[in-house]
Amino acid sequence: MTPRPRDEVTGAEAAPAVELLGITKRFPGTLANDSVDLTVRPGEIHALMGENGAGKSTLMSVLYGMERPDAGTIRVDGREVSFAGPADAMAAGLGMVHQSFKLFDSLTVAENVVYAAEPRRFGLLDRAAARRRVRELGAEHGLVVDPDARVGDLPVGLRQRVEILKLLHRGARTLILDEPTAVLTPAEADALFAVLKSLAAEGRTVILVTHKLREVLEGSDNVTVLRDGRVVARLRTADTTADRIAAAMTGRAVELDRIHPPGAPGEAVLEVAGLTSDGVHGVGLTVRAGEIVGIAGVAGNGQSELVEALAGLRPVASGRVRLRGSDVTHASAAERRARGLAYVPEDRHAVGTAPAASVAENLAMGHHRTALSSRSRLGLLPPTAVREHARRLIERFGIKAAGPDVPASALSGGNLQKLLIGRELAHEAPLLLVEQPTRGVDIGAIQNIHDQLIAHRDAGHAVLLVSAELSEIRGLADRVLVMYEGRVTASYDKAEADESVLGLAMAGGGTTSAEAQD
Template identity: 55%
Template sequence: MSEFAAELVGVSKRFGPVLANDGIDLAVARGEVHAVVGENGAGKSTLMSILYGLHRPDAGHILRSGTQIRLRSPADAIRHGLGMVHQRFRLFPGLTVADNIVIGAEPVTGARLDRAAAHRSVTDLSDRYGLRVDPAALVGTLPVGVRQRVEILRALYRHAEVLILDEPTAVLTPGEADRLFEVLRTVAAGGVAILLVTHKLTEVLAAGDRVTVLRQGRVTGRFTTADTTADDLVHAMVGRSLPTPVPRRATPDAAPALDVRDLTVRDADGVTRLSSVSFSVRPGEIVGLAGVAGSGQRELIDTITGLRDGGDRVLLDGTPIHPGRDPRVAYVPEDRHARGTAPQMSLAENLLMGEQRTLATRSGLPRAAVRERARDLVARFSISAASVDVPISALSGGNAQKAVLARELSRGSRVIVAEEPTQGVDVAVRSRVHALLIEARDQGAAVLVQSSELAELRELADRVLVLFEGRLVAEFGGDATEAQLGQAMTGVSA
């Protein structure tokens, strides 16, 4: 028997003009965590989708334990012991954890669903792998980290011997991500082969055994993590090293551009979400915002960006912000699909949203000018797309993010609010996004960056504010350690 649980051999896949996979060989061994990295659009998700039967390769084939298999659908893949944890979970929120795990593969006694047996096997599996879940809980009530465990259990329940995870930590807090890696190690130790797609190179080096690097559809590097550095990976990914981070600044002396004064926010049920929050951001500084999910960041950012009424407590250059988008505030939202873009509209139209007025003439929007302006932004922000006329939903995640940034940063706004600005983007884009935010700062913008990635705040922010249970509990200089930030985030006072 082959030592490899699964092998992709000479796999190619074309989407119209794009050669997404170009003769890729990749083999994953039983018991290893094999990371797959590469720039946005390098072909990682395409390759994983081929291995899970979601796409048919144009050329090449798949071996399972040394034997060639043909996959026409995910159902075929599951039959062959392949499992996948999707980034957008495919669970039923109205069903219990146990039902979600066994659905479609239920134990039956006679002709009836054996619910007790289902609960038992879920409990067995969760004990064996340290994946703690309550089998009776409704999935809709669970935090993302737990839902992800349910997805993993679902695959293990179907006897997956190869487990594919496409950017599993993008939606997790740092603590949840650490727990996930412990689980993956346990699952791998049980003989399962794990394929892990991620943009976070520290995760790759900490949790992976081997790494395959893709670039423009081809393999450009194979490494054993034990003798590899992040810089080696970056080189294989983008063909060069990345610039070193720009040093941070002392707080400038100017009057605040953004001033939040004693802001309290209650939700529709009267629950206090923010209490007496006060801080300011001066032109020419980047202030980071840290906090575990649900600490009030959502409400704070919604108020600053005018999505929620701040009742005169949020001032821009001394005057209150009123509900509704204010052109003086640029906003890069976390959920770029729902909030940041109109997926059906073209890249050009998306790049122009909110700026129609500056280009409109009496006879409407001149198409040529729209496309001209879009092409200019595409070049300046190095957005890779077949043309400015494709729907923005056809862009890879990182390129869609660059498009949102291009639109928001090119407005010349006084205040820039960026939420998780580099979630799901590759290291090269990340470095570019950081450079763009720093450039905006240096041109005098007041920048507020919320991120669940503490390393990002440390690289980018001149000061970091920490929210806990709706209160500002700490403020650090940009040189705070992750341990200090982490403690403040969990309410441990310094």
């Protein structure tokens, strides 16, 4: 654990970097934070954990000036503060990296980093100074990024570096990171934690909002756990375990990293031969009824492009795709849905849901022509039928929403993921394509989603699963395919797919699979 800093003159223990006392925040129908106390010391990496809807994001929004508390006190560096907005929080030395990055894709790295805090020369932006500032900060903190690169062209891991550089440029002493590894590869996540530990060693403070137990145990000093808006545990990381944190979060014992028994595969549901598309080269695979086939690979090796081609969202240049015996190689996405395909995309915001539409409307989308068509009148769906359908799925999948009529944008990321998973599983589609099913989802919900996917398989359906979490692939998949540079390069049965074997294959060292030769 990082030693607690002391005042250089008196030798007394330094004031907390952040102190929240009795923070209470209510929304209509919801008590989001109930007299929450949180103390974070200078030079500390402090993990804030809890299930989706536990109040973590609300608490950080209060700290960062995005929400005003109904009661309670905020102190920064020992001084009581009251923030009218994020600008006040930044002026007090706080900085926040949101789960959805706040960057301008059309601008360069340097332009993004210095935006609203630009170095100037003769009243104009000093671009040379901006580029120099990015290089200096990058070299100092291990956050090297090309200052002239356009942000929209950068992979997600480098975009996150740009967000952190923005905060450092503004002199942030306390950094708040909301689910910082939700969209990172394991290697990118390891690199991020190396940076965070370096920042903490310099005396900066990090508040980490995350669901990932391994990262918390390896990278934090202390943990505060929220449940239903209240603090239920304060733990010293070195003295606790994953099981104890999970039990505090959920209120029950949780079986972590469970390896589910294999299924009983039947007839082929999806047959792919020689599929070539943008980013995909000659892929062949088969997924059978009663089987989960997992696809592992480092991000950017064609997994997402393959799934988009199978879902009808990306044109196929050559090869064949058959669904339940029918050729759907050039069929539209709607036609594939009608023939028995369900799809959970990687990007739940831009592709999977319509954030401005209601929860009920989102739960009806994609299957409104089939599941709810019998209730339609003159081509219109009765609002009561849509709401009834939504209420059933909200209860079944544990979606925390104030009601079916609230906009989907009001849901936390994890609850939006539950909505998406629930919508696609509810219709018993013969084939489910699912990418990153538990990204940003809490421990209890992960277990529920895994159980739902296994139940879907055991009901005789086929599942093609793409996940960046090897533990998830190993726990769920009956067979594992590895993609490297757009090709399926290795195939393993469940018993063969240990992490070392998969890791070697993901780096390009796997044995060529029979399916890759189709």
